[in-house]
Amino acid sequence: MEFTKMFLINLGMLIAVAYLANVTFKYVLSRASAGVKYISSMLLVVFCGWICSVFGFSMNGQVVFELTFVPLIIASLVYPRASSLVIIGVATGLALFIFGVNEASVAGFVNLSILGMLAAGLNYWMRKTDYRLIIKASVSILVINLVHELNLAIFGVISFYHYLTKVVPFTLPLGIALSYLTAFILRDFQLEQRRKYQIVQANRRLSKQKEQLQKAKQALEERAQQLMRASQYKSEFMATMSHELRTPLNSVINLAQMIAEQGKEMDEEDLKQYSSIIYASGQDLLQLINDILDLSKVEAGKMEITKDDISVEELLQIMFMQFEMAARNKKLEFKLQFGEGAPQQLYSDSQRVQQILRNLLSNAFKFTHSGSVTLEARSERLEEPGREGEWLVLSVIDTGIGVSKGKQHSIFEAFQQADGSISRKYGGTGLGLSISRDLAHLLGGFIRLESVEGSGSVFSLFLPLEEAAEKDEDRS
Structure with a gap:
């Protein structure tokens, strides 16, 4: 009965810590960097292990049965780096010395250090395999619970036979059950945090895309204005060109017609003057045509250069x-x-x-x-x-x-x-x-x-x- 009360107390504490963690991440660490959030989560796992040891069950004032390994199981399911689990295991083991240095705390430290390395190995295995999450979680829970009980039987202060026959029948099934329940609760919390993080990242990507679209829109508007200006300039050019072509061409036509009709009646001085005007107008036309041809050749890449x-x-x-x-x-x-x-x-x-x-x-x-x-x-x-x-x-x-x-x-x-x-x-x-x-x-x-x-x-x-x-x- 005492074992059952101890497990229920630990369950309540873990639920309370999970709720506090949710509030802390939501309102205190929402704007913190990814590194700060990661370190804070590791400290939170160590704190959960320490809470379990505080509300553990004592026997004869020496032996403490607690669920410090349960937060480590949860960590093995959610952390992306195996090295973090070794740190969490060792840190949780060191936290046990707060109650004093004795055989029980030393056994707990050795146990949690071994479990930290085991959790790191399981974490690496889970990231490299394609099994469903429920299978990975079950393997992690069962292996860590079994090794935990075996460690306490070997390194604990109770005799090996007595621990296996009198303690394990109670602690192992309750530990597995509580591990599954806690895993479900904290996993749900972790998924919620991940969803929030994904939403934040999606909003940032949308903001960047919005900025890029605005820049692209601005560039298109500038390009449209350039095209409008180019169209306007070409329209003005055509209007100017018609004037530039007509003026010398009209001079040539009119003067040539006058010479053809009245050439015999004109004196030599008038003929020379008209001829000079016709020649100058022809030169203007030729220069204008040459300019247009040169521009066309350059734009078409047909201009030849001879050095x-x-x-x-x-x-x-x-x-x-x-x-x-x-x-x-x-x-x-x-x-x-x-x-x-x-x-x-x-x-x-x-x-x-x-x-x-x-x-x-x-x-x-x-x-x-x-x-x-x-x-x-x-x-x-x-x-x-x-x-x-x-x-x-x-x-x-x-x-x-x-x-x-x-x-x-x-x-x-x-x-x-x-x-x-x-x-x-x-x-x-x-x-x-x-x-x-x-x-x-x-x-x-x-x-x-x-x-x-x-x-x-x-x-x-x-x-x-x-x-x-x-x-x-x-x-x-």
């Missing part, structure tokens, strides 16, 4: 001769500057380099009303990631209207100009800088812009010198 040795000084002189008349007509000073240390030779495509410089110089003269335009050559070493090494820098410096900070990126996009009124006031389609940028990339270089609105601009074409150096080494 050869280029004299940098001769390149500057060619550009000077081509724009000297434009400088005189606008009464602007046109200067060439050959910087100290600038290379004499460049290995690149002369035709494409000249095309880029023509576009840059044409814009410089178009948007400069007073002052000067300068074409400068110099060398510069860059240490930027992906652009390390020596570069030839061909800069077009003007004192014109400049470009505002907010427009300095967009003017390099096709069909765009710094302002919608630019095309109406100065003419042009806004393709020159876009073509120049793409050609610079094909040549292995890039274009930089430095400008202050109202104070002029500096367009710098960077071309790599490494290829020329490698070519010289190959020749030598």
